[in-house]
Amino acid sequence: MSLPRIIDGKAVAAAVLDECREEAAVLVARGITPGLAVVLVGEDPASKVYVGSKVKTCAELGFHSRKIELPKETTQEELLRVVRDLNADPAIHGILVQSPPPKHIDEEEVIRALDPRKDVDGFHPENVAKLVLEDPTGFVPCTPAGCMKLLEVSGIPTAGAEAVVIGRSMIVGKPMALLLVSKVANATVMIAHSRSKDLPALCRRADILVAAVGRPEMVKADWVKEGAVVIDVGINRVEDATRKSGYRLAGDVAYEEVAPRCSAITPVPGGVGPMTIAMLMKNTLQAARQIGGC
């Protein structure tokens, strides 16, 4: 068996960001500076890192950005007021409320309060409906959009392929399955989840296997058909005393044993991860174009 192709998410994300930089310059020349607001409630260290890198990427691309950091005691009503103010702010085209918020916040209600035209995460019910309807004016959630981009630029055929998506979250699994079954990709799709029976047997059917579970190295070599394409969305911290940090990042796929069976595979880190922020920037540009009427 020939060596698997390692899909380089870092390189693809860099190319997407280069395109975004060029498109932003065109919009700026027309008097529209794409603007992204990122709202963080509380002190979650990982969320702080994510928010920081989104704001930094905006600066690198020539976008306007606003970082709104709110204390963890912020009430639902206060947060909704911030969202409404951003909805009304003409300098802001995309709004993102960093997940997860503190437990007392009703995230669903916050998402519904977003102007769907500024919902660059693609979580608002109106954008979910547009994804189902294959309406290109909607926003596609960034991580599954990134997975589709990786398949596309890697020249992986999806039409008629059997795809298995493990995970049914609204952030990754369900939108991923919808994208694969769309009239653009034309795959035959199965969604597996925590109640699915004989997961290894289901996975062995897959020409394209997408793992979005959150369980380190769950997918083993004998779950994977020879020659399959494997997209590993999982980002899990695994204790590792040999590292200075005390942990390493692992995907949902047991990479070392699975990779030799695949025709192509995404590594963790450096696969799907970098694509999420790149697609967020792309969505923000789309919002700026649509709101600006160009």
Ligand code: NAD
């Ligand atoms: P989630 O917890 O919302 O959903 C996990 C899904 O996995 C659920 O639908 C559940 O039914 C399914 N599941 C759980 N245990 C299972 C089992 N034993 N067998 C089969 N299915 C099982 O998680 P999520 O938000 O969809 O994220 C999934 C993973 O992707 C996590 O590791 C997360 O960190 C990662 N993630 C990565 C990015 C990125 O940018 N690369 C973005 C979002 C999420």
